[in-house]
Amino acid sequence: MKIETLSCVVKGKNDVDVVTQHIDYDESSRDQTLVQITRGGICGSDLHYYQHGKVGNFEVKHPMILGHEVIGKVVKTNDPKLYAGQKVAINPSKPCLKCKYCLSGETNQCETMRFFGSAMYNPHVDGGFTQYKVVDNAQCIDYPQEASDDVMAFAEPLAVTIHxxxxxxxxxxxxxxxxxxxxxxxxxxxxxxxxxxxxxxxxxxxxxxxxxxxxxxxxxxxxxxxxxxxxxxxxxxxxxxxxxxxxxxxxxxxxxxxxxxxxxxxxxxxxxxxxxxxxxxxxxxxxxxxxSFRFIEEFNTSVEWLSTGKVNPLPLLSKVFGFRQLEDALKAAANKDETAKVQLSFE
Ligand SMILES: [Zn+2]
Ligand SMILES: [Zn+2]
Structure with a gap:
């Protein structure tokens, strides 16, 4: 099925936009799930792509969807462990599962890691700041329905720090x-x-x-x-x-x-x-x-700690913007004197 989605993209230095895109979801897919993104946290690397058009040597060469700290709701899946409407945190890592690091369980060191919102490869790996996204079933980490979006959107950065x-x-x-x-x-x-x-x-x-x-x-x-x-x-x-x-x-x-x-x-x-x-x-x-770089199974630990209240990240949440105000949100996130974490809402 074809889906229309509005996406937050970076095109280069100080050049971001919200654009209409079309994605395809194969409803017979055994291993992919269609997710509606609900919330996303803006991270330092998103800001870097916005302010400099690159992170280190990774330069934006064509419009790329930003964002790797996202949560959402399952829209369609064939995974028996998931169901439509279920809330999930999206693990932004996509390791190859074949290289020597993946085979020894050190997937964060994967030689060809495809991480959300990264211009390391060309074409770039799109991120999660979009209304709808097709992800691997394994990237969907479910959590209790009653957990709040404000809290659960911290899953990725908390995973980094647990690691x-x-x-x-x-x-x-x-x-x-x-x-x-x-x-x-x-x-x-x-x-x-x-x-x-x-x-x-x-x-x-x-x-x-x-x-x-x-x-x-x-x-x-x-x-x-x-x-x-x-x-x-x-x-x-x-x-x-x-x-x-x-x-x-x-x-x-x-x-x-x-x-x-x-x-x-x-x-x-x-x-x-x-x-x-x-x-x-x-x-x-x-x-x-x-x-210390990114995370491995700590993503699951993070989802558990947040959903059970073992860690309360809310003192760090400064502001939530609607995703159509992408540039205002990035500017607010860049203002380190006034904000800690800024999130985008996709609902
Ligand atoms: Zn991050
Ligand atoms: Zn690998």
């Missing part, structure tokens, strides 16, 4: 430092708390972000420039685990200084080159510095 938290091993009773508490840093706070961290200290330059981190469960929120961190650097460091979520070299330096010897530093923030890197601190303190 990051798990890179640090068992967090029970651990002292944790989180440097950079935008929406992702704040969800790291919630994730490490849910996983049993005993003490959570955060740093950021924005008072508003620090207040949100406290609401999300941090014990202490320090101003990155104005507060004194020297006591945490004594005795070769205080924290068992640090999460660097800002991508700034100075933040990495601080994490190295206040993570204790033989502790773990998880790199979540994405930055460019580091001009001066204190390699000696990493070596002499034997710090394990690990990257």
């Amino acid at each position: 990051a938290a798990k890179q640090a091993g068992d967090l029970t009773g651990r002292k944790v430092f989180i440097s950079g508490v935008g929406p992702i840093g704040c969800l790291v706070v919630a994730s490490v708390k849910a996983l049993g961290a005993a003490e959570i200290v955060c740093a950021d330059m924005s008072r508003r972000c620090l207040d949100l981190a406290l609401k999300m469960g941090a014990d202490k929120a320090l101003h990155a420039l104005n507060d004194d961190f020297s006591a945490y650097a004594e005795h070769k460091g205080y924290f068992d685990v640090s999460f660097e979520v800002s991508g700034h070299p100075s933040s990495l330096e601080r994490c190295l200084a206040i993570t204790k010897a033989r502790g773990t530093l998880i790199q979540v923030g994405m930055g460019g080159a580091i001009p001066e890197f204190n390699m000696m601190m990493l070596i002499a303190k034997e710090i394990s510095w690990k990257g």
Whole structure:
């Protein structure tokens, strides 16, 4: 069947539009489901495509549907586990399931991952900011009907932070430092708390972000420039685990200084080159510095934590726009002084 759908596309730098598209759903399909998208969160990469027309080397070469933080309702499916009207969170990952990483269960490292809203390949992989979308059955993660859209649209970013938290091993009773508490840093706070961290200290330059981190469960929120961190650097460091979520070299330096010897530093923030890197601190303190990228089965964990109320992301939700106001929503999301997470409603 042919379906008409309105889609939020990026065409290049500062060039977005809401356009009519036509998609095809094969009603006899065994493995695909037609979904009506209800809500989508705007993420840093969506903003990057809007503001720069690219993310890293991935440049927008033709109109691409934005968005990878989406939820929806099943319209048509042949999957016996799904039914029409059922609410689902859409896992935006589509790994090949054939490469060596997929075969060993490390699907987030898939060599040919097709992730929603990415210009890595040409033609690009369209995202989820559209009224109707055909997805793989396996991408539909069902959840209780009574869970709210506001909450469930956080499934993807929370999955990212649960994966990051798990890179640090068992967090029970651990002292944790989180440097950079935008929406992702704040969800790291919630994730490490849910996983049993005993003490959570955060740093950021924005008072508003620090207040949100406290609401999300941090014990202490320090101003990155104005507060004194020297006591945490004594005795070769205080924290068992640090999460660097800002991508700034100075933040990495601080994490190295206040993570204790033989502790773990998880790199979540994405930055460019580091001009001066204190390699000696990493070596002499034997710090394990690990990257964290996207998620694997943590998407399901995230859906469960959100639908059961184990994590409440609502302090982070600043505003919901109708999808036809795409550009206003992107501008609001880019205004870091005033907003944390901005969502688009497709209903
Ligand atoms: Zn995201
Ligand atoms: Zn693969």
